Amino acid sequence: MSIGQIFKHRSLGLTDDAVTGMYRNMMRARKFDERSFLLQRSGKIAFHVSGIGQEAAQVAAATALHTDEDVFLPYYRDYGFVLTVGMTMRELMLSVFAKAEDPNSGGRQMPGHFGCKRLNIVTGSSPVTTQVPHAAGIALTKKMRGEPGVSWVTFGEGSSNQGDFHEGSNFAGVHKLPMILMCQNNQYAISVPTSRQLGGRVVDRAKGYGMEGVRVDGNDVLEVYRVVSEARSRAIRGEGPTLIEAMMYRISPHSTSDDDMLYRTKEEVEENRSKDGLPRFRQYLAECGLWDDDKEAALQKEITAEINDATQYADQAPYALPEDALKHVYLEQAGEGTGQWL
Secondary structure: OOHHHHOHHHHOOOOHHHHHHHHHHHHHHHHHHHHHHHHHHOOOOOOOOOOOOOHHHHHHHHHHOOOOOOEEEOOOOOHHHHHHHOOOHHHHHHHHOOOOOOOOOOOOOOOOOOOEHHHOEOOOOOOOOOHHHHHHHHHHHHHHHOOOOOEEEEEEOOHHHOHHHHHHHHHHHHOOOOEEEEEEEOOEEOOEEHHHHOOOOHHHHHHHOOOEEEEEEOOOHHHHHHHHHHHHHHHHOOOOOEEEEEEOOOOOOOOOOOOHHHOOOHHHHHHHHOOOHHHHHHHHHHHOOOOOHHHHHHHHHHHHHHHHHHHHHHHHOOOOOHHHHHOOOOOOEOOOOOOOEO
16 A cells, blocks of 8 residues: 555545544444444333444544534434534433433434534434435525535435435525535345345436536545535535435344344345445554554543443433423413513
């Protein structure tokens, strides 16, 4: 490997601290995922949807975006993304435990349905891909108001076959909106492989909507960072949206309710596990002289402490009151005779 390949991150404008921070967030997401699976199996939480195998693209993309200007509409596997833009481990655990303090929904939604005003994360709903038209509307607002930044939206390749994807993409292309769409193509829509979902490639649909289309190896952290950075620059220059298809593999089952061995083999999973972006990026950092076994051991200890703290905190946190189910549903008057409304 050449010197240029070893220190590729520097040519992209990333510091050594930035790339080790990216690896840290990838590992935090992986360990949160693994802990959530154990919590579900032990009866502590009801459900978990995994993002194992998708952290590289998520963290790389989040690093390329600007948290002070951009608006985010992630999909339900984006743990690496939300951790990187600032969601805390406690907040994620409050979500899976469905507690009142959960910033995403106050314990109302399924895990993975993110929403946080503080972090510019727009609340997601359970029907897949409804976030794409929302992202187009937000991007239109930015364009009309002359506000900086872009709207960022993610979804799976199965979702890209929904009408919402096509309508949102067409609108974004027509109006040349400052919007980035990233399809996390993890090869399966629950149990349906891409060969049964798609007659072509997701990225090729970009041409039909008059936007830039880029396909990238979703396990290559630095390539995803480069592609997203360039897409953001195009959007800021007024050149319109970009559709990115990040190729990856969902190593885990679809959810804790899924038996993935009914539709794929252990050999297939293990073959793709060998391409996992997390150990691949660790190897890159080691070749750059930025990582070693001692640093890895220290990181694992740090993350274990963080997750233990978050798990204990969320487990002991109170549930929402039954009457809180009516909050944010009906318009409420502040007080008798005040004429004010909440």
